Amino acid sequence: MQSSSQLFPVALISAERRGDLSEDVYLIKANNSLDFTTELAVTRLGLADRAGPPGAAVVLVHGSFSNRRFWYSPKGQGLGPWLARAGFDVWIAEMRGHGLSPRNQGYASNRLDDYARYDLPAIGAFVAEMNGHPAYWVGHSMGGTTLAMALGLGTLAGARGVAVFGSQVSRRYAGLRLPPLNWALRRVLKGFGRVSGARFKRGPEDEPAGIAIELLRWQSLLGRPGAWWAGLAQSQAPVLVAAGSADEQDPAWACRALFEQLGGEHKQFIELGRAQGLAQDFGHVDMLHGPQAQAEVWPLLERWLRQPEAPLLREAPAAPGAPISG
Template identity: 60%
Template sequence: MQSSSHLFPVALISAERRGDLIEDVYRLKPGNSLDFTVELAVTRLGLVASPDARGVPVILLHGSFSNRRFWYSPKGIGLGAYLARAGFDVWIPEMRGHGLSARNEAYRHNRVADYARYDLPAIAAFVREQSGQIPHWIGHSLGGTTLAAALGGHYLGVEQAASAALFGSQITRNFWPLKVPPVQWAGHFVLKRFAHFSGPRFKRGPEDEPMGIILESLRWRGLFGRFGDKKDDWWSGLRHVQVPLLAVTAAGDHQDPAWACRELFEQFGCERKQFLCLGREQGFTEDFGHVRMLVSKAAQVQVWPLVQAWLKREDVAPLAESTLNVSTTP
């Protein structure tokens, strides 16, 4: 393999023109975990009009049962395409076994811990090498949770993340039956027999999720569970994070409710952070839901410009003076 990087083997596996956008897909083989079969597909979006231009890099992390198409549809619609057209250098990774990323040998055992400890730092290093700048990160749902794990575990810091934006991400919403040990043990016994949870079959999304992710989530929510792995307490580690944070929740999100997203936001110790709720009471035209907060015509008009403003480091004042309910810490 002829590498496109000095860090580890990287191959450009696709280079296409999609309307006014350039879509380059890279395959990364970091070789930094115990499973050396891990390959990660990372898509870069640029402008046909200025193919060599390198704007501010932004990395977009999809959620569970999803892939790069959450950020960028085949018709060139999505937050990723919007940011590319605004001049940003957009990078969209797909987690192990999702989209163009092949299933690794230990696919069924993949966990957020693996994504946070191994994959995100490798992606950050590659994007920084290619762009020459520290990237911004945006994660939706499990993508945001993974980003929080990487920051709380100190696998990513100010040298790998210029800022972090979490959309519909939380880890403190508990299901009390899982606190009962026999229920948790029974669930673990049944689920561990399967390699994955089918997104298409259960109408959760276009992708499957490895069972390791499901079992890890059960452990977090168990009687003595915590947000972390055996070695690191990510929840406590969030207190020491210095990366600027934007946390966005949706008033109509019943999967990851606003109060739980707020708890995750409050745990971060960074000085510069903002919390935004997308709902009618805050001046929006609707109570956005878990997906519609980023994928809808209303989001294109009301939410995407706010993301662009955050990335461009505009002053907090324009947001605070609007009808939006934005909580900030100085």
């Protein structure tokens, strides 16, 4: 089968029309990491009857226990189709073993570091090859954290901009700082090899044990996110960090800590809530899902994608006593 890329083997595994949308699914085998069985699915969405060159490329990166359906429902709804109908060239990435991406041989040992160091650069290179220009990136929750890691590692070179929603690494859980408990949990996870999203009612996908162990190491008594955190200060790409005022999982103060760590002239932090003139205080999921997100948050993101240097909302003051450093 002829590759769809001149960079590395890429197979077009599906090409369909979904109502007014075209849906092309590619499987990338970049062979750039230590696990050569890794294959990554990316779905390209566009208007089926659109003529002329593609619009600006936007790559959407899902969070934990999730897949492309976070952005794109089977009925053609969601942020992905909405951006495609607004004229963007939309690409939806699925991480190793999620959705249409098969599980690689070393699935249980997968880490966010692998995603940031190997997988996102391969996806970015393919999207730029197909579109003709580097992409904007949008990530939710752990997807946004992975994008931040890539920024800190310098593996998103050339990105036109990065937007992260509900993403942070600064919140600490006191119990997980206790060495015996932290060590015991890591040992148990290593034995299971995965964390079931369905069993724990977190989402439709499993997560490899390697990622959970990686996050536990960050939570340990002397744990830190890693060298990528310091590297964020050197990042120059335009960045939008968005937090939900009612997000209890990844609170606004912790998302702001990520924002404060970023370098670059064109960065902005927005808190999605009533204090900023929105109709509600948004939570972790509804900041990007549902009719209110479509009415208020999606247009904000579209404005940022078209003018990443223009301010979106007035910032809410930091909560008194809220930690800022990571």
